[in-house]
Amino acid sequence: MGWLSxxxxxxxxxxxxxxxxxxxxxxxxxxxxxxVLARGRFPGKTLLDVAVHLPLxxxxxxxxxALLVLFGKHGPIGRLLSEHFGxxxxxxxxxxxxxxxxxxxxxxxxxxxxxxxxVDRRLETAARTLGGARLWVFxxxxxxxxxxxxxxxxxxxxxxxxxxxxxxxxxxxxIPGETExxxxxxYSFTQVPGGDAQALRLSLxxxxxxxxxxxxxxxxxxxxxxxxxxxxx
Amino acid sequence: MIDVDxxxxxxxxxxxxxxxxxxxxxxxxxxxxxxxxxxxxxxxxVAGTVTGHVRVNGDTLLxxxxxxxxxxxxxRVGYVFQDALLFPHLSVEANLLYGHRLxxxxxxxxxxAQVIELLGLAKLLQRKPRALSGGExxxxxxxxxxxxxxxxxxxxxxxxxxxxxxxGEILNYIERLRDVFAVPMIYVSHSVAxxxxxxxxxxxxxxxxxxxxxxVDQVMGRMDLKPHTGRYxxxxxxxxxxxxxxxxxxxxxxxxxxxxxxxxxxxAAPGDRVRARIRAxxxxxxxxxxxxxSTLNILPSRVTAIREETGPIVDIQxxxxxxxxxxxxxxxxxRELGIHVDQQVYALVKxxxxxxxxxxxx
Numbered sequence: 246m247g248w249l250s251x252x253x254x255x256x257x258x259x260x261x262x263x264x265x266x267x268x269x270x271x272x273x274x275x276x277x278x279x280x281v282l283a284r285g286r287f288p289g290k291t292l293l294d295v296a297v298h299l300p301l302x303x304x305x306x307x308x309x310x311a312l313l314v315l316f317g318k319h320g321p322i323g324r325l326l327s328e329h330f331g332x333x334x335x336x337x338x339x340x341x342x343x344x345x346x347x348x349x350x351x352x353x354x355x356x357x358x359x360x361x362x363x364v365d366r367r368l369e370t371a372a373r374t375l376g377g378a379r380l381w382v383f384x385x386x387x388x389x390x391x392x393x394x395x396x397x398x399x400x401x402x403x404x405x406x407x408x409x410x411x412x413x414x415x416x417x418x419x420i421p422g423e424t425e426x427x428x429x430x431x432y433s434f435t436q437v438p439g440g441d442a443q444a445l446r447l448s449l450x451x452x453x454x455x456x457x458x459x460x461x462x463x464x465x466x467x468x469x470x471x472x473x474x475x476x477x478x
Numbered sequence: 479m480i481d482v483d484x485x486x487x488x489x490x491x492x493x494x495x496x497x498x499x500x501x502x503x504x505x506x507x508x509x510x511x512x513x514x515x516x517x518x519x520x521x522x523x524v525a526g527t528v529t530g531h532v533r534v535n536g537d538t539l540l541x542x543x544x545x546x547x548x549x550x551x552x553x554r555v556g557y558v559f560q561d562a563l564l565f566p567h568l569s570v571e572a573n574l575l576y577g578h579r580l581x582x583x584x585x586x587x588x589x590x591a592q593v594i595e596l597l598g599l600a601k602l603l604q605r606k607p608r609a610l611s612g613g614e615x616x617x618x619x620x621x622x623x624x625x626x627x628x629x630x631x632x633x634x635x636x637x638x639x640x641x642x643x644x645x646g647e648i649l650n651y652i653e654r655l656r657d658v659f660a661v662p663m664i665y666v667s668h669s670v671a672x673x674x675x676x677x678x679x680x681x682x683x684x685x686x687x688x689x690x691x692x693x694v695d696q697v698m699g700r701m702d703l704k705p706h707t708g709r710y711x712x713x714x715x716x717x718x719x720x721x722x723x724x725x726x727x728x729x730x731x732x733x734x735x736x737x738x739x740x741x742x743x744x745x746a747a748p749g750d751r752v753r754a755r756i757r758a759x760x761x762x763x764x765x766x767x768x769x770x771x772s773t774l775n776i777l778p779s780r781v782t783a784i785r786e787e788t789g790p791i792v793d794i795q796x797x798x799x800x801x802x803x804x805x806x807x808x809x810x811x812x813r814e815l816g817i818h819v820d821q822q823v824y825a826l827v828k829x830x831x832x833x834x835x836x837x838x839x840x
Contacts, residue, residue, distance in 0.1 A: 367563055370524050373550040374557040375577030375626045385576075389567045 249446070252421075253430075257450055260426040263338055264406035267346035268353075268399055275350060275398065279357035280383065284366075300412075301351040309415025312344055316416070340417035341424045345409040349402030356401060360394020361387060393466035400462030404455045427451050480504055480630070480662065484520050484530035484540070493517065493686040496530075502656050505677030505694065506666045507707070513686040514666045518632045521664070522557050523550035534630045535662070551580075556623030556631040556661070560638050562615040564607035570618050571603040577626025586627050588659055593621045596658060597651055613644040617651060624659060631663040637672060649675060670707055674698055674715045674755040675837070682706055694753075696802075704785075704793070712793060713757035714803045720750045729774075729829060736799025740774040741832040752837060758793055758806035760831035764824040765815050775827040779803060781819050784812075796825055 249257070281287075282294060300308055316323040316334045326332040334340035364387050372382040388395075410428040417424040419433060431447045434440030481498040493513045508514050519525035521532055523539065532540040539548045539555070556577075564573050578590060594600055597617045607615060616636050623631055633652070637645040649672065656663060656676075667673050673680060673694065680697040682690040684706050690697050694715050697703065704712050718732035718739060728743040732752060739754065746752055767776060782802075783795035792812050796803040803825055807817075817823065 365563070367559065368565060370550075371557065371559065371563045372565070372576065373524060374522050374553070374555060375622065376551045376554075376580035377576075378551050381580075386565055 249450075253443070253447060255422065256425060256427060256430045256447065259338060259422075260407055263341045263345055263426055264403050266339070266342040267349060267406045268403045270342065271346040271350050271353060271402065272399065275353040276357055276388070276395070279354045279361055280387070282354070283358045283361040297354050298351045300348050305348060305409070305411025306415050308347060309344060309412035312340070312347070312412065312416040316340065316343065334417070336417050336420060336424065338423055341409075341413050341426060344412040344416045345406035348409050348412055349405040352405055353398035353402040356394045356398030357391060358394075360391040360397075363394075364390045393469045396465045396469060397462050400458050400465070404458040407451065407454055407458070479533070479535060480664065481531070481533040482517075482521065484528050484532060486516065486520060486525060486528045488516065491686060493520070495683065495686070495688045497681050497688050497691040499679040499681065499691055501662070501678030502660070503663045503665050503676045503678055505673035505680045506664055506683060507668065507670070507673045507680055508683035509668055509706070512683040514683055515634055516686075517683065518557065518634050518664065518666060521630070522555045522632060523548060523553045537629065554627065554629045556626055556628030558616070558619045558623050558631065558633045558636050560635045562607070562619040564615055564618055564622070566607050569603065570599065570605050570607070570610070573607065573618055574599070574621050574625055576622060581627045588624055588627055590625055592658075593624055596654060597621050612640050613647055616640065616648050620651065620655065624655065624661065628661055631661050633663055633665045635667050637667070637669070645672075652676065670698065670713070671755060674713075675753055712804060712806065713755055713760075714801075715753055715755045716801055716803070718752055718754055720744065720746045720748050720752060722748055734801055736801040737777050739827070740829045741837060742829065744837060754832060754837045756803060756827055757831070758804040760827060761803060761805035762826045763794065763805050763807055763811070763815065763817065764826060765817075765821075767824050768826070771826070772828075773826045774829040777803070777825045777827065779823055779825045781817060781821045781823060784817070784819060796823070798825060
């Protein structure tokens with residue numbers, strides 16, 4: 246990796262780690278929320294729908310500020326977590342992952358929800374008459390058939406996490422080696438004289454990573470969708 | 479014994495059905511919108527809130543008075559849907575075994591190998607549902623429902639998406655399953671021919687109400703129900719025994735309470751019980767035994783009732799021995815022949831008017 250310095254490589258690896266953890270951490274909750282929104286009928290469903298979509302429409306800095314208030318060292322949730330579980334988000338890379346996860350959450354939920362809505366409900370009914378309990382029917386019928394949306398959701402939110410800036414810098418600041426992800430580093434380089442070349446290099450890396458993530462999403466969900474059709478004998 | 483007494487409201491549609499019938503296959507007949515599928519959903523436990531009770535061979539699946547409502551997965555009611563609804567992401571084999579695997583081993587009484595052989599599925603096991611024809615899909619759906627070890631099998635118009643020859647093929651399979659596994663079935667259809675061929679008892683539904691129940695020949699032969707059993711499909715069903723085959727002429731002679739009947743050759747052995755449906759419009763009448771006529775079946779009968787129709791036609795109810803038969807003739811023929819109740823007449827039925835959808839194992 247002669248082209249990239251050790252510092253730059255560190256920034257890229259940190260970004261990938263933050264994005265990966267944010268996606269994996271939010272995936273189970275996103276699947277649950279997507280299922281509830283797709284299949285559930287309950288009072289307050291619209292409210293949940295709105296809450297899930299808030300990060301998409303709010304200024305990211307507002308989300309960052311809310312996280313700071315709630316999850317900061319003296320925030321109600323932050324104090325609880327650090328005192329009882331030793332988990333600290335404030336000014337750590339885990340905080341960056343939390344911020345990225347929340348910002349990518351609506352994208353993930355939307356993709357998975359659409360996919361679940363596309364699964365014929367009567368297949369679930371058929372599975373129930375064959376003796377399948379609800380959870381088993383979900384795991385063995387609904388989820389496998391919603392895989393294309395799951396892949397799309399994961400990769401969209403992964404790409405979104407890689408680009409997360411506003412909420413991250415507000416919540417966990419810009420600490421080199423701890424919370425300085427790609428967008429934050431690029432921003433820093435543009436603020437110092439002579440940093441343009443480095444900013445450009447990292448920008449190209451960001452473009453490449455996002456392009457790869459999107460291409461992978463297209464290809465994976467495409468092949469998952471074709472899965473049922475390809476093995477004619 | 480299938481004992482159903484239920485009430486359900488869905489918006490403006492109310493289903494109020496009450497019947498208790500005995501039979502290996504119970505036919506539920508009615509026009510579309512009569513509530514047939516809703517009735518099946520209620521029995522399967524996938525229809526939401528229902529009041530009343532559902533009992534199958536003494537086991538209570540629903541009794542709202544005692545707050546008993548066995549959840550669908552525990553009802554053991556197999557369901558074969560119109561469009562098969564196979565799981566598209568699973569192979570035929572995994573589809574077949576879906577319910578089988580969920581059933582405790584000690585409660586299994588139907589063996590996968592036997593079902594696969596009987597339904598001719600051995601060569602399809604590794605395929606995905608997409609790669610199957612319509613008939614193959616229905617066979618897999620039948621196998622999948624049976625392998626969930628059901629106490630009762632619901633068949634919701636399983637032939638409606640198939641073409642003619644496939645329909646006959648699936649009917650044969652259903653008869654075989656009925657004879658081998660002894661799982662009672664409820665067969666829903668709007669085809670009189672299918673119902674008549676398969677059912678021991680019929681439930682006639684219209685507008686969410688049960689109009690009649692009883693043995694198939696009684697219900698289908700009743701003239702007052704004709705508006706619901708269909709204008710062109712009006713007819714009667716005869717239970718008969720295979721007497722002999724004439725292989726040279728490819729004809730089979732059936733014997734029934736009232737006489738004998740020549741039909742196109744059946745793939746049944748002498749002594750087998752079969753059921754033949756005779757549509758009213760395929761029966762003509764003569765006041766004397768005709769000679770020099772191509773019609774093979776000439777049945778001495780007695781007129782039991784005459785149903786006046788508006789328009790040119792009239793339906794004549796006949797008794798051939800103890801068996802009910804119906805003839806549809808014109809008003810003019812009736813007038814010119816002077817046909818009246820209790821008159822002795824001859825019912826003429828062409829052997830070629832029997833087809834494979836209207837004759838089958840009883």
